[in-house]
Amino acid sequence: MCHGHLSGRLDDGAGFTRPVFASAVPPTSYATEISRRRYPAGTDPASLPRDAWSSAPAFRLGYQLDPQTGFPVTVVDLDGQSVSSFVALDVDDKDLLVLTLNLGAATSVICTSWPALYASLRITFSAFGDSFTGGVSSTCASREGTGSFLWRGEAASERLVGLTGPDGRVVGT
Numbered sequence: 001m002c003h004g005h006l007s008g009r010l011d012d013g014a015g016f017t018r019p020v021f022a023s024a025v026p027p028t029s030y031a032t033e034i035s036r037r038r039y040p041a042g043t044d045p046a047s048l049p050r051d052a053w054s055s056a057p058a059f060r061l062g063y064q065l066d067p068q069t070g071f072p073v074t075v076v077d078l079d080g081q082s083v084s085s086f087v088a089l090d091v092d093d094k095d096l097l098v099l100t101l102n103l104g105a106a107t108s109v110i111c112t113s114w115p116a117l118y119a120s121l122r123i124t125f126s127a128f129g130d131s132f133t134g135g136v137s138s139t140c141a142s143r144e145g146t147g148s149f150l151w152r153g154e155a156a157s158e159r160l161v162g163l164t165g166p167d168g169r170v171v172g173t
Helices: 104-113
Strands: 002-009 015-022 028-039 053-065 072-078 087-091 097-102 118-125 131-139 148-155
Touching: 028 131, 053 148, 072 087, 072 097, 104 118, 118 148
Parallel strands: none
Antiparallel strands: 002 015, 028 053, 028 148, 053 072, 087 097, 097 118, 118 131, 131 148
């Protein structure tokens, strides 16, 4: 957590000081599955039969406070390895969080020591962050091909158990 005072000047020149208190959302762990083969863009993951999926590496997303600065830093882990420096976070036109991972020029070096890694992907989180769906367009083992492997995850965090959304749906049970 960090706390202190924020001071500044308004447009009319009047000064202000406000107390601030901030924290970081602890990382949420997701249990994930990936499709066994590539699918064309626009394929609905819900349309795939159960046997089209296989277990995939664990995924974590959140923040932690930097012990040196006290500021929150993004935590993105895939299969226990940090991939934070290869990730971009954005918001789509529905105000949903979108995460894009691209190893870029580091792909060949990283894939040599970690062949199970996903090299390029894009996922969109649900409004509550309790699940995500998306596509893995490139893995270290399969860099070429048409379409994407479908990837989905469900939060495994106890923090979400019992929360309900405006639609009455229970999250994280």
